[in-house]
Amino acid sequence: MKITMIGSGYVGLVTGACFAEWGHQVTCVDKDVHKITRLQQGEIPIYEPGLDVLVATNAERRRLKFTTDLPSAVADADAVFIAVGTPARHNDGDADLTFVYSAAKEVAVAIRGYTVIVTKSTVPVGTGDTVERIVARERPDAEFAVVSNPEFLREGSAIDDFLKPDRVVLGTDDDRAASVMQLIYQVLEETPSRIVVTKRRTAELIKYAANAFLATKITFINEMADLCEAVGADVQDLAVGVGLDHRIGMPFFNAGPGYGGSCFPKDTTALLRTAQDYGVPLRLVEETVGANNARKRRMALKVIEAAGGSIDGLTVAVLGLTFKPDTDDMREAPSIPLIEALQRSGATIRAHDPQGMRHAMSLLSEVAFCGDVYSCCEGADVVVLMTEWETYRHLDFGRLRKAVRVPTLVDLRNIYNRDVAERHGFSLTGIGRAHSTPSMTENPDLEDGRGARRLPLARGAVVSKQAIC
Known part of the structure; x- marks a missing residue:
């Protein structure tokens, strides 16, 4: 043809x-x-x-x-x-x-x-x-x-x-x-x-309905993660226990910082507009959109809490900028509201992404974009895992520990093993899981990173809209 x-x-x-x-x-x-x-x-x-x-x-x-x-x-x-x-x-x-x-x-x-x-x-x-x-x-x-x-x-x-x-x-x-x-x-x-x-109209609606359902499923497990944290449960075990029901399934059942990308945000909003034009309420979809937007903003509070209640004057290393791995798409990426909120709270941001930095440079100001993971984390008071790229799953925690100023790790995708992180002196905050006890083991040549003094970014890094370190 x-x-x-x-x-x-x-x-x-x-x-x-x-x-x-x-x-x-x-x-x-x-x-x-x-x-x-x-x-x-x-x-x-x-x-x-x-x-x-x-x-x-x-x-x-x-x-x-x-x-x-x-x-x-x-x-x-x-x-x-x-x-x-x-x-x-x-x-x-x-x-x-x-x-x-x-x-x-x-x-x-x-x-x-x-x-x-x-x-x-x-x-x-x-x-x-x-x-x-x-x-x-x-x-x-x-x-x-x-x-x-x-x-x-x-x-x-x-x-x-x-x-x-x-x-x-x-x-x-x-x-x-x-x-x-x-x-x-x-x-x-x-x-x-x-x-x-x-029918043609049914086909047009199928795409929106599918994306709205998947967005709702993501939002549901994210809210269950919040409940797990409150009651001392583990959302990963909960997801397995619920997702193994063949009527529900495991895909799109991983708790995280909220959905983004080119489809879910745009399509759920467009579906709501269509429903409004026809006078049909879609309350579940409305709540999904609202809950997801609020969750993205709330992730900054999780980082601030992990840092001891204030991020002012501290350096945060953000690993992953795209809304998901294996793409360079920055549309509606949860990293954007997170970084902007942390900057408003006084943090200095360093960032790395295997594919997304070119697009991120046009969307984010006053961020130091770094060429590799360890230079990104050098001197950091908090390391935040935003996107579960494969390269981040295999970090050398020993090397990472030497790079950071304070061993505080916020894992917003639940990809890290708590025992491994703690064995290298990191306190680990995840999504919908119990928090680990913050380690008191600091680099011997550095002061405590929660307020005493602020290190330079790292070996000549320059902070600007287009900064690359």
């Missing part, structure tokens, strides 16, 4: 590369000349494990190409996927569909012969109806159908999610369009993946 992907961002690029891997002829289109030039040269503008190899392999096989010329890419396509951004509007939080509607107009002018136009972007209920009206108005003579095919990609594992999905959702009442879509996904017929064909 000949497929054209309008938009070469995260969803468009991953989807296009995976379709090419299945043997389809795919052309990815984008208005960003610089992005297309980079892609044509084999450079990947986003970080997603394995995507560089997938793109290079299929470009070499001439199954995947990139262009800014939309009309020529659309003219011979069997299916045109619209995979442009739908960011939240600043004034009301609803999904901004400007790019979707603009793409629909351009596609309408360019199609030749019967074409299936697919909304791959996450869009509110009824968007497909509007796209259909736009195309019909621009091209009354056109033969086309509009299908909803929402994406369910997790950043960091998007390729595996696409090539081996648990389900594919196709929203259409048009038999001819359904046949085209099933040919596109034909490779999945001999796999456990299930293809769900439903």
Whole structure:
């Protein structure tokens, strides 16, 4: 099949590369000349494990190409996927569909012969109806159908999610369009993946409903973590005991600092706006959004408490900035409100992330961004683990102990073994777990770090919006 992907961002690029891997002829289109030039040269503008190899392999096989010329890419396509951004509007939080509607107009002018136009972007209920009206108005003579095919990609594992999905959702009442879509996904017929064909509006709502449910599940276990701390229970054992119930399950049942990223915050807000437009209360989703926002802000209080009740004048090393590992995405990352709150309380911030620092530099001011974990922690009064990157799971605690000023560790992802941390002199604060007794073992050549004096950042580090140490 000949497929054209309008938009070469995260969803468009991953989807296009995976379709090419299945043997389809795919052309990815984008208005960003610089992005297309980079892609044509084999450079990947986003970080997603394995995507560089997938793109290079299929470009070499001439199954995947990139262009800014939309009309020529659309003219011979069997299916045109619209995979442009739908960011939240600043004034009301609803999904901004400007790019979707603009793409629909351009596609309408360019199609030749019967074409299936697919909304791959996450869009509110009824968007497909509007796209259909736009195309019909621009091209009354056109033969086309509009299908909803929402994406369910997790950043960091998007390729595996696409090539081996648990389900594919196709929203259409048009038999001819359904046949085209099933040919596109034909490779999945001999796999456990299930293809769900439903009404277009139902397909549009499925994506929002799925993300709202997962966001609610995360928020639930986070609130259980708070209760565990209050009563002296352990949230990790609780999660196992509850999650082993097959009706509930273990995924998305890890307590942490709150959800972030490009999907959950935006999609839950957009779902609430849709419900309000139709006069339907979604109290559970409303509470989920409110509880998650409050939790992000409250994490700073946990750090301050671990530091002895005041962070003023102290240095905090933050390990991990992206909202999850294996991505460079900083959108709605819990690290941002945490760092800003700690700065307002008088802390000096040092930070490290394997992939996210380039984007973080444009979002955070007065932070020293460090090239490795141990230089980040040098002279720190508190070390905060924000994102569970694999590299942080294997820290040399002996080396870390020598680097810090005070051995106080706040683990907001519960990845560290308490016995190991305490054996190296660290006091450990986790999420939904009993707090360890703070160690009194300090570096012999340093004073107690809770107020006596403040060390320089480290060996010539400069603090500024773009500081790198």
